[in-house]
Amino acid sequence: MTLENYTPQAKFAHKDMLCLQDYTKDEIFQILALALELKKKKKAGVSHEYLKGKTLAMIFTKSSTRTRVSFETGMQQLGGHAMFLSGSDIQLGRGEPISDTAQVLSRMVDCIMISTYAHSDIEQLAKYSTVPVINALSDYLHPCQVLADLQTIYEHKGRFEGLKLAYIGDGNNMAHSLMLGCTKVGMSISVGCPEGYMPDAGITALAAQNAAENGCRLCITQDPAEAIKDADIVYCDVWASMGQEAEQEKRCKAFAGYCVDEKLFSLAAKDAKFMHCLPAHRGEEVSAGVIDSPASIIFDQAENRLHAQKALMVLLVNGWPL
Ligand code: CP
Ligand code: NVA
Numbered sequence: 001m002t003l004e005n006y007t008p009q010a011k012f013a014h015k016d017m018l019c020l021q022d023y024t025k026d027e028i029f030q031i032l033a034l035a036l037e038l039k040k041k042k043k044a045g046v047s048h049e050y051l052k053g054k055t056l057a058m059i060f061t062k063s064s065t066r067t068r069v070s071f072e073t074g075m076q077q078l079g080g081h082a083m084f085l086s087g088s089d090i091q092l093g094r095g096e097p098i099s100d101t102a103q104v105l106s107r108m109v110d111c112i113m114i115s116t117y118a119h120s121d122i123e124q125l126a127k128y129s130t131v132p133v134i135n136a137l138s139d140y141l142h143p144c145q146v147l148a149d150l151q152t153i154y155e156h157k158g159r160f161e162g163l164k165l166a167y168i169g170d171g172n173n174m175a176h177s178l179m180l181g182c183t184k185v186g187m188s189i190s191v192g193c194p195e196g197y198m199p200d201a202g203i204t205a206l207a208a209q210n211a212a213e214n215g216c217r218l219c220i221t222q223d224p225a226e227a228i229k230d231a232d233i234v235y236c237d238v239w240a241s242m243g244q245e246a247e248q249e250k251r252c253k254a255f256a257g258y259c260v261d262e263k264l265f266s267l268a269a270k271d272a273k274f275m276h277c278l279p280a281h282r283g284e285e286v287s288a289g290v291i292d293s294p295a296s297i298i299f300d301q302a303e304n305r306l307h308a309q310k311a312l313m314v315l316l317v318n319g320w321p322l
Contacts, residue, residue: 001029008029017132019141024184031147039304058082060114065278106131112134139172144308146178149275164188165188170197192224239281273296
């Protein structure tokens with residue numbers, strides 16, 4: 001399977017992107033194939049204004065660098081316009097129902113993205129919105145990051161089949177979306193988490209089912225060395241996510257031994273790559289020596305947020321073929 005000149009097997013017919021599990025392998029490949037094509041066009045200076053005159057509303061109740069800049073820049077490159085709406089500035093922050101917000105925005109804009117805490121808030125927004133809603137981060141999932149990650153892995157490794165990704169750390173939103181995304185495209189994933197910080201049981205069951213269907217493996221272990229052994233990609237995220245700042249000290253103790261330092265990373269495959277969704281805490285979940293080494297592809301990942309989300313927006317708003 002190659003993503004260059006990919007031929008879709010079925011019509012891309014989704015309104016929203018809330019969770020990668022809602023998408024087939026073919027639909028994920030459509031997004032990734034278009035992301036590669038849009039990236040090529042951007043680098044070659046070829047105009048690709050597929051969303052000319054369209055408006056994206058961007059609701060943020062969480063801090064962000066990558067998500068905000070990639071969506072806003074991406075919409076502008078597609079010929080559209082993006083509007084930053086801070087949760088504390090719009091009426092949502094003063095108690096206006098999400099259902100009303102969804103219906104009002106749907107009358108004016110063509111797509112909505114939201115980065116917030118409760119996943120149920122994003123589901124509510126999608127339920128009442130008539131335009132596409134994109135989950136740009138919830139406490140439960142981070143599908144846009146994983147689309148960019150899959151694009152990055154494909155660019156570096158040229159395939160998904162036969163690869164193993166090791167995620168070391170908290171069983172959080174990143175772990176969840178990686179477990180679903182990797183197993184959907186046929187890539188094995190090993191998750192190394194301490195007791196009490198394991199991924200959600202429902203997500204684990206879905207990922208196990210995907211793995212069985214797509215010929216890859218899911219492994220959940222408390223032993224970081226076992227998780228990382230022979231991995232082609234080693235992935236980290238912070239130990240205390242946004243909203244968990246008060247638990248920082250407690251978590252640092254719980255995650256002792258889970259720092260991906262040179263010794264742990266040496267257990268991975270010889271040509272293993274290091275990935276991190278960022279922002280990173282050097283000296284906590286990863287050593288500076290690993291994250292700043294030639295094996296690290298963190299800035300390719302960050303850049304691909306732009307290309308992968310542009311592809312997603314084009315497909316949600318216009319569908320395939322373009
Ligand atoms: N990785 C990511 O989503 O980063 P931001 O929080 O900066 O958007
Ligand atoms: N788990 C992190 C991811 C940030 C991109 C958080 O939710 O803060």
